[in-house]
Amino acid sequence: MDPELRAAIGRIARVPQLLVACDYDGTLAPIVEDPSKAVPLPESVAAIRALAALPQTTVAVISGRALRDLAALSRLPSEVHLVGSHGSEFDIGFVERLSPELIAVRTRLRDALREIAAEHPGIRLERKPASVAVHTRGVDPQIAAAAIEAVRSGPATWDGVTVTQGKEVIELSVVATHKGIAIDQLRTQLSASAVLFIGDDVTDENGFGNLHGPDVGIKIGPGDTRADYRVAEPIEAARALGLLLETRRHWLFGERAVPIERHSMLANGRTVALLTPEAKVTWLCHPKPDSAAIFADLVGGSPAGHFSVSAERGGIPLGQRYRTGTMTVETRWSGLTVTDWLDLPAHETTPDGPAVMSGDSTLVRVLTGTGRARIEFAPRPEFGQVAVQLQPLDDGLLVLGSNEPVALYSPGVEWEVTSDGVYESAKAVVDLRAAGGQVVLELRFGTHSLEHHQLPVHERQAAAEQPWKDWVATLRLPTTARDLVVRSALTLRGLCHEPTGSILAAATTSLPEELGGVRNWDYRYCWLRDAALTARALVDLGSTEEAEGLLRWIDGVVERTGGHPERLHPLYTVDGYELGAEAVIDTLPGYAGSRPVRVGNLANHQLQLDVFGPVADLIAAVADLRGSVRETEWRVLENMVEAVQRRWHEPDHGIWEARLPPRHHIFSKVMCWMTVDRALHVMRQHGGEDRPEWVDLRDRIAANVLEHGWHEHAEAYSVAYGDEDMDASSLWIGLSGLLPGDDPRFLSTVLKIEADLRSGPVVYRYHWDDGLPGREGGFHICTAWLIEAYLRTGRRVDAEELFAQMIDTAGPTGLLPEQYDPLAERGLGNHPQAYSHLGLVRCALLLDNMLKQ
Numbered sequence: 060m061d062p063e064l065r066a067a068i069g070r071i072a073r074v075p076q077l078l079v080a081c082d083y084d085g086t087l088a089p090i091v092e093d094p095s096k097a098v099p100l101p102e103s104v105a106a107i108r109a110l111a112a113l114p115q116t117t118v119a120v121i122s123g124r125a126l127r128d129l130a131a132l133s134r135l136p137s138e139v140h141l142v143g144s145h146g147s148e149f150d151i152g153f154v155e156r157l158s159p160e161l162i163a164v165r166t167r168l169r170d171a172l173r174e175i176a177a178e179h180p181g182i183r184l185e186r187k188p189a190s191v192a193v194h195t196r197g198v199d200p201q202i203a204a205a206a207i208e209a210v211r212s213g214p215a216t217w218d219g220v221t222v223t224q225g226k227e228v229i230e231l232s233v234v235a236t237h238k239g240i241a242i243d244q245l246r247t248q249l250s251a252s253a254v255l256f257i258g259d260d261v262t263d264e265n266g267f268g269n270l271h272g273p274d275v276g277i278k279i280g281p282g283d284t285r286a287d288y289r290v291a292e293p294i295e296a297a298r299a300l301g302l303l304l305e306t307r308r309h310w311l312f313g314e315r316a317v318p319i320e321r322h323s324m325l326a327n328g329r330t331v332a333l334l335t336p337e338a339k340v341t342w343l344c345h346p347k348p349d350s351a352a353i354f355a356d357l358v359g360g361s362p363a364g365h366f367s368v369s370a371e372r373g374g375i376p377l378g379q380r381y382r383t384g385t386m387t388v389e390t391r392w393s394g395l396t397v398t399d400w401l402d403l404p405a406h407e408t409t410p411d412g413p414a415v416m417s418g419d420s421t422l423v424r425v426l427t428g429t430g431r432a433r434i435e436f437a438p439r440p441e442f443g444q445v446a447v448q449l450q451p452l453d454d455g456l457l458v459l460g461s462n463e464p465v466a467l468y469s470p471g472v473e474w475e476v477t478s479d480g481v482y483e484s485a486k487a488v489v490d491l492r493a494a495g496g497q498v499v500l501e502l503r504f505g506t507h508s509l510e511h512h513q514l515p516v517h518e519r520q521a522a523a524e525q526p527w528k529d530w531v532a533t534l535r536l537p538t539t540a541r542d543l544v545v546r547s548a549l550t551l552r553g554l555c556h557e558p559t560g561s562i563l564a565a566a567t568t569s570l571p572e573e574l575g576g577v578r579n580w581d582y583r584y585c586w587l588r589d590a591a592l593t594a595r596a597l598v599d600l601g602s603t604e605e606a607e608g609l610l611r612w613i614d615g616v617v618e619r620t621g622g623h624p625e626r627l628h629p630l631y632t633v634d635g636y637e638l639g640a641e642a643v644i645d646t647l648p649g650y651a652g653s654r655p656v657r658v659g660n661l662a663n664h665q666l667q668l669d670v671f672g673p674v675a676d677l678i679a680a681v682a683d684l685r686g687s688v689r690e691t692e693w694r695v696l697e698n699m700v701e702a703v704q705r706r707w708h709e710p711d712h713g714i715w716e717a718r719l720p721p722r723h724h725i726f727s728k729v730m731c732w733m734t735v736d737r738a739l740h741v742m743r744q745h746g747g748e749d750r751p752e753w754v755d756l757r758d759r760i761a762a763n764v765l766e767h768g769w770h771e772h773a774e775a776y777s778v779a780y781g782d783e784d785m786d787a788s789s790l791w792i793g794l795s796g797l798l799p800g801d802d803p804r805f806l807s808t809v810l811k812i813e814a815d816l817r818s819g820p821v822v823y824r825y826h827w828d829d830g831l832p833g834r835e836g837g838f839h840i841c842t843a844w845l846i847e848a849y850l851r852t853g854r855r856v857d858a859e860e861l862f863a864q865m866i867d868t869a870g871p872t873g874l875l876p877e878q879y880d881p882l883a884e885r886g887l888g889n890h891p892q893a894y895s896h897l898g899l900v901r902c903a904l905l906l907d908n909m910l911k912q
Contacts, residue, residue: 060298064288066480067275068299071253075364075645077113078251079303080242080266081107081296083122083129085226085259086279089293092197092591094124099133100293103739106300113304113311117249117616121146121238123225123262127186128585140487144187144232145223145262146241160532161233164219165189168231171214179206190232203227207236239269240261255303257296258286312402312652313360317341319570319650320886322357323379323388326553327401327523329420333357333890336379336871338390338397340366345463345504346419348556348563349583349633351441351658353465356866358569362482364439366502368397368424371431371488374432380545381544384531385524386553388872395491396429399423401848404521423523425496425516428491434500436467436474436482442644442658449476449483454509456485466502468509496780518837527552535601537907543866546873546898546901548600553591554893556633560608561585562593563633565877565889571653573879576833579649581657582877582889584638587613587629588714589893591673596897599681599904606681607689614691617698624698628715629667630660638663664761665712666721671699672730672795675737688745700738700753707731707760713779714788717829722779726788728764732757733795761797769794770803775811776804782829785815787841790848800851809848817845819881820864836878836887839865843898850905863900875899 062065071077071426081087081182087099087107111118119140122129126143135141142149169184172191183196184191185897193210195203207229214231215222223230223237238258246254252273256266259279267276267285276286279296290296291641317335322342325332332354333342341356343366354364370392379390387400402421426432447460451474458465466484471494474485474527489498499516512519537543554563565582572578594606616635620626641659649656678696682688695871707728710721735757742749768789770777778786778804790812792798793805816823821837822845842865868879868886875895877888 060295060302063480064277064290065302066478068255068277068303069306069362069479070481071255071275072303073310073646073648074151074252076117076252077307077558078119078242078245078249078254079107079110079118079300079484080119080121080245080256081252081300082238082258082260082263082266083120083124083133084494086257086263086296087120087133087291090226094194094196095132097132099135100297102294102748102791103300104135106297106304107108108136108140110300110307111136113307116307116571117245119245121241121266123192123223123228123230123260124141125185142241142245144190144234144236145230146236146238146244146858148188149241157262159749161189161219164217164233165191166218168214168217168233172210172231175206175209175737179203179209184205187232189234190230192228192230193226196227205384208749214825217287222561225260225263230365231325238494239265239267241508242269253772256286257299259293260458261426273436281390300421309360310362310648313648314651318870318885319876319888319890322866322870322874322875322890323381323872323892324386324402324550324553324874325388325399325418325422326386326565327379328553328555328557329403330401330565331553332401332422334388334390335565336390337376338368338379338399338407340399340422342567342890343422344583345465347633348566351444352794353438353440355439356440359443361437362439363443363647364426365432365435365437366422367435368426368500369433371433372394379872381549382524384528384545386527386549387520387524392428392430395426395428395432397432398425398427402519405725407479417839423500423516423519424500424502424521426489426491427496429496430492431488431490432498434472435484436486437482438465440465441480442647442656443482444644444646446481447483449474449485451476452487452509454511457507457509464507466503466507466509469499470511471498472500488582495766533601535877537903537904539907539910540862540899541865541903543869543873544600544900547875547899548597548602550874550891551597551893551900552602552605553607554593554891555605556585556884557608559633559635560610560612561631561633562590562605562609563890563893564589564630566660569653569656570650570876570887570889571651572835573833574651574883574887575653576832577653578831578835579653579655580642580889581655581660582892584630584660585612585633585635587616587627587670588629588667588673591670591677591895593893595673595677595680596900598677598684600900601683601684603681606677607799610674610678610681610689610692610695614695614828614831617695622795625672625702627702628663629665629670630663662712665718666682666706666709667711667713667718667727668703668706668711669714669727670726671702672733674736675699675734675741679737679740679833682741682745684747688747690742693747696738699734700756703731703734703760705757707756708763713827714779715786715824719830722782724779724786724788725764725768725776726769726786726791728760728798729789729791729795732760732764732797733791735760736796764792764797765804771852773811775808778825779829782827784825785812786825786827787812787816787822787838788824790844793851794844800853806852809845812848813845816841820868821879821881836880838878838899839868839875839892839895841897846902847905850909855909858902859906861907868898 086752087103088097121142124731126148127332183194198305257277321335342353355363390397450457455469456467568581643655647656776789798805823840874891876886876890877892
């Protein structure tokens with residue numbers, strides 16, 4: 060196939076709403092002497108049937124034949140739209156809609172053409188609901204020419220008659236239309252993003268003439284045409300449809316989707332990246348983790364950008380692992396090891412001392428061994444919305460065309476740059492034995508520098524890894540699941556944005572809560588609640604640095620409310636500012652076809668009154684560990700209580716951000732209580748004056764939730780006042796300390812949530828209708844809450860059993876996404892999720908404490 064046509068099909072296969080339109084005779088079916096025997100090619104039928112079955116894809120056959128004849132002859136399924144008479148007939152009942160005046164003209168037309176046919180032997184008339192076609196195929200050329208002249212000088216000149224000339228046919232219609240108009244009508248009705256039209260006849264030129272923008276027209280056979288592309292015969296058109304089918308199916312449903320939990324995360328405190336078990340960099344945002352992605356293969360497949368390294372001979376790697384105590388990942392084949400880490404800007408020595416080379420983060424990939432490796436570099440900035448060019452130079456490649464300069468330093472690698480008509484990619488094969496056993500690839504962001512480094516790469520690796528190792532050495536680690544706790548702690552620290560102090564809820568956007576579903580959200584932001592809980596888990600391990608940075612960040616966010624902390628949003632960008640509008644990237648098919656891919660989060664505008672509780676709890680934990688409270692922390696604490704005082708009595712949207720009207724959520728009320736309770740603790744333990752008004756506020760909130768939150772029929776604290784449905788977050792009626800572990804009401808609530816929401820190794824958030832279609836997996840954080848509830852209510856064996864089941868769901872390198880599907884036995888949701896890892900840390904510490912008692 061013509062490479063340009065192949066590239067055009069590749070582009071149009073990836074539009075959100077695609078209309079595929081084809082002529083029939085000479086396109087789907089070869090031209091034959093007897094039109095009644097024009098049977099479509101099996102290859103064409105198979106392709107258009109399969110295309111019509113795809114979502115967001117419509118197929119139409121637009122023919123000059125009458126609709127009834129087209130339907131009877133083609134025998135195509137109802138999923139394929141049939142349009143007859145060059146666009147005059149969109150359904151079988153069309154003839155009934157002709158006005159009496161048009162019916163009269165049609166009758167005169169038929170009579171006149173019948174007379175012409177009688178005078179010219181061999182001429183065949185085809186009567187249609189709104190037209191008559193005069194066929195001259197197989198007729199003596201002189202007789203045919205005379206007949207056509209009689210038609211043109213006679214009925215074709217009448218008012219209200221439209222003439223369409225084709226191959227050995229002339230058609231006279233009482234309706235002014237043609238295939239181009241039909242395509243436009245279908246395009247409008249279907250809101251098609253682009254049209255692919257294939258035809259062979261003169262009558263198809265009207266269709267080609269109405270194509271524009273990203274549309275693709277394919278002409279079959281010789282002759283002048285307005286189509287951009289051409290094939291020789293119908294079987295080649297069938298091949299083009301087959302390529303379209305294969306490409307679009309991959310785009311819609313994803314190429315082989317690596318299970319979410321099998322991805323490993325790289326981090327350097329500035330941004331994060333995800334790596335598949337086969338050493339493909341499948342996700343990386345630049346310059347910050349909530350910026351646009353330069354590699355979005357994770358949610359868009361290979362066309363959305365990736366950076367792959369593999370053994371030339373193929374095969375699955377022997378394994379993948381983190382280097383102990385670091386965020387460096389090694390992927391191993393026989394004869395090839397790929398070592399990956401995200402580095403900070405490199406340093407070089409100058410006469411005045413060390414200086415930082417220009418740039419931001421650097422992705423370092425070191426290939427070692429004796430084998431041959433295949434490399435593919437396909438950057439796609441702005442989620443693939445920006446076309447870039449790759450310029451090979453002596454020591455690497457420059458990425459041109461993006462606002463952010465990017466360079467791939469790769470000395471000794473000979474790149475072959477290819478293009479699909481829009482995007483360029485670079486490929487190479489390296490022989491490690493010939494290269495001395497090592498090849499270094501450095502993807503440098505924020506610079507076009509391809510300068511050599513003075514430090515050997517192994518020294519730079521050691522320098523990048525040492526801070527992680529040093530930090531782990533400071534932690535107070537449990538004996539329970541020690542290695543997994545270390546990996547979870549490193550993951551949580553990797554989700555911290557060091558320049559600002561904010562902490563991500565997760566590293567990704569739009570990884571689905573249901574495969575193929577619409578529950579796909581952007582978690583690359585800092586939720587006050589999630590971040591505070593994350594920092595609290597690290598404080599429990601003995602590290603306060605992350606909490607202190609986060610509290611400074613929160614102080615800045617509160618300050619920007621202008622003295623109204625009750626107006627805090629649930630989440631902010633990593634820089635601490637309000638998010639832009641939630642948007643959908645239509646050009647990305649989503650992980651395993653799970654659409655839409657979202658950027659931003661509408662929860663930004665919700666009222667979530669629970670967010671103050673975890674912040675106050677964090678301040679209390681930091682103060683207890685450090686033995687003092689800083690001025691900024693006092694300020695944040697007082698602002699949290701002030702916010703609660705003003706709004707605790709209001710209904711809100713709750714922790715789960717359901718897009719429903721506000722309710723009086725139990726969890727939100729408990730967190731309001733916890734805000735004041737922890738503030739009183741800090742006051743009493745760390746030198747502040749007691750606040751009687753705070754005591755009164757705490758007690759009023761407690762009395763309110765204990766009375767109104769209890770549901771008599773459920774015999775438990777439910778999701779919200781007056782609602783019988785259960786919610787895992789209501790376990791916090793006891794986990795917060797509002798009720799003691801042996802209170803019968805807490806015991807009953809634990810039993811009810813266990814019965815209603817636990818399924819094997821997971822606990823679901825809820826089963827109530829949240830207004831969205833589909834279902835989701837069990838939430839690891841909810842599982843952790845139930846483990847803690849088991850411990851608080853004396854069910855230690857049950858806690859240990861559920862914890863063992865929970866950690867068994869982790870990926871091979873110890874990472875956890877947001878959720879787990881116990882039926883499909885695979886992870887779901889954004890990855891890695893801070894909630895999941897902080898839950899694991901909290902449970903391991905509690906279990907360890909139980910063992911020591």
